[in-house]
Amino acid sequence: MSSTLLRGRHYLTDMDFTDSELEAVFDVAADLKKEFALGKTHRLLRDKTLFMIFFDHSTRTRNSFEAGMTQLGGHAHDLTPDRLQISHGENAKDTASVLSRYGHGIAVRHTVFGEGHKYLREVAKHSRVPVFNMQCDIYHPFQILADMMTIRERFGTNLRGRKIVVSWTSAPNYVRPISVPQSLVLMAPRLGLDVTLAHPPEFKLMPEIEAQARENAQRAGTKFEVVHDMDEAFRGAHVVYPKSWGPLAVTTNKEEGLALIRKYPGWCCDDRRMRLAAPEAVYMHPLPADRNIEVTDEVIDGPQSIVYDQAENRLHVQKAVMALTMGGRP
Ligand code: CP
Numbered sequence: 001m002s003s004t005l006l007r008g009r010h011y012l013t014d015m016d017f018t019d020s021e022l023e024a025v026f027d028v029a030a031d032l033k034k035e036f037a038l039g040k041t042h043r044l045l046r047d048k049t050l051f052m053i054f055f056d057h058s059t060r061t062r063n064s065f066e067a068g069m070t071q072l073g074g075h076a077h078d079l080t081p082d083r084l085q086i087s088h089g090e091n092a093k094d095t096a097s098v099l100s101r102y103g104h105g106i107a108v109r110h111t112v113f114g115e116g117h118k119y120l121r122e123v124a125k126h127s128r129v130p131v132f133n134m135q136c137d138i139y140h141p142f143q144i145l146a147d148m149m150t151i152r153e154r155f156g157t158n159l160r161g162r163k164i165v166v167s168w169t170s171a172p173n174y175v176r177p178i179s180v181p182q183s184l185v186l187m188a189p190r191l192g193l194d195v196t197l198a199h200p201p202e203f204k205l206m207p208e209i210e211a212q213a214r215e216n217a218q219r220a221g222t223k224f225e226v227v228h229d230m231d232e233a234f235r236g237a238h239v240v241y242p243k244s245w246g247p248l249a250v251t252t253n254k255e256e257g258l259a260l261i262r263k264y265p266g267w268c269c270d271d272r273r274m275r276l277a278a279p280e281a282v283y284m285h286p287l288p289a290d291r292n293i294e295v296t297d298e299v300i301d302g303p304q305s306i307v308y309d310q311a312e313n314r315l316h317v318q319k320a321v322m323a324l325t326m327g328g329r330p
Contacts, residue, residue, distance in 0.1 A: 007328035010124045010131045011321055012117075014141045014186040015212070022145075022191075026157075028320035029149055029313070036071065036316070043073025044323040049103030050076040052134065053084070053095075055110040060287060061134045061142070064314040065107060072319055072327075074104070092122035100127040105326045109134035111177045113248050130325040132318075137248075138206065140179040142321070143286050144187045146313035150306055151193070151239055153313075154282055159192035160222075164239040165277075167230055168199035169294040170267045175246035175257040180286050182209045184241060189217035189224055197226045198233035200264045202247045230267055234276040241284045242269040244294055269295040274304060282306045 006021060017025065035042050050069050054062060062078060069076040081087050086095060099106055106127055110116035116136035124131040133141055155162055166184045181197070182205050188195050195217065197205070204210070210226075217224035227233050234240060247260045274283065283305045289295055300307060 006324040008130060009325050011141060012120055012124060012133045013139045014144060014183045025320045026149055028324060029316040032319050033316040044327045046073035048074035048326055050105040050107060051079060051099045051103055052076050052107045053079045055081055058109060060311050060314050061109060065318055068315055068319040072323060092119050093126045096123040096126040100129045105130045107132040107134045111135055111137050113137045113252050135179055138179055139183045141183055142318055143180060144183040145317040147310055148187060148191055149313045149317055150310045162193050162238040163236060164188050164193045164241060165196045165198060165233045165237040167233055167242040168203045168267055169242045169244045170261055170265050171244035171290040171294050172262050175254055176244050178245045178248045180243060181205060181245055185213040186216060189220050189222040192222060194223035196233045198230050201228060202250045202260045204249050206249050231276060234273050237277040238281055239284060240277055240281055243285055269299050271298050274299055284310055287311055
């Protein structure tokens with residue numbers, strides 16, 4: 001196994017673990033997945049506590065972290081600001097300092113643009129225990145670990161020469177966070193994938209994230225390109241990952257954002273576009289998806305869709321990171 005010295009570490013961004021540390025996470029996740037399938041218990045975090053603070057709603061993240069802690073022999077507290085003194089203005093320092101004296105890990109979801117990641121950094125600064133990013137305004141690192149585990153299960157660990165398309169889609173009623181495409185373009189080139197990012201001009205990613213993604217690709221010897229045409233992007237792709245996000249690098253005004261989204265109604269993943277991709281291409285989405293707006297039922301329910309494998313792997317990668325950071329050898 002690769003480096004396992006992750007005890008006590010935070011996981012806040014896609015750049016926090018080295019390549020060999022990522023390999024250790026994938027190794028452990030695969031082992032835990034196998035044991036889970038066999039009904040073997042693995043109480044690696046017996047009697048340990050994770051505090052989960054959700055500033056936003058969640059189905060997959062909340063339940064996979066909580067189930068994961070149970071399966072590891074510990075317990076997760078499912079917390080929201082309205083049930084904490086955060087609602088009366090208690091700051092991140094006081095919350096983190098106190099919770100980290102009670103338990104063994106703190107996990108936060110806070111996606112408000114311009115606030116979420118800053119809050120997580122403040123929690124991490126004052127926590128004595130590992131802090132996990134369950135999605136912020138900039139990154140969704142556990143989603144992307146699960147996505148990469150899923151892609152490696154399908155195509156093998158050598159992804160050289162495989163192309164992933166990270167494409168914007170239209171979803172006219174909601175300005176979604178930008179964190180999933182940003183984390184994807186940071187992580188995918190590190191693991192050997194050639195990345196094509198496709199979006200209308202106003203839906204560009206944060207410039208510093210795109211610059212980091214280019215640097216990651218250069219260092220890994222993989223490709224990174226940006227196009228403004230969904231059909232062009234899909235041609236020959238092995239992994240298509242179309243999802244909506246807001247024009248947050250251009251405007252944080254909700255009405256302006258919705259008006260920009262409505263400018264581009266044709267950006268939907270359908271059968272015609274899937275046929276532009278490679279014959280063995282897979283369709284991915286982190287969920288929840290706006291069915292028949294972002295993607296047709298035929299595609300998301302079709303044979304190329306691996307969305308439920310992605311969702312399942314949230315459980316296994318999160319257990320691996322928790323076991324290695326909250327447990328592990330001293
Ligand atoms: N993909 C994801 O993070 O899903 P939830 O919002 O349901 O947690």
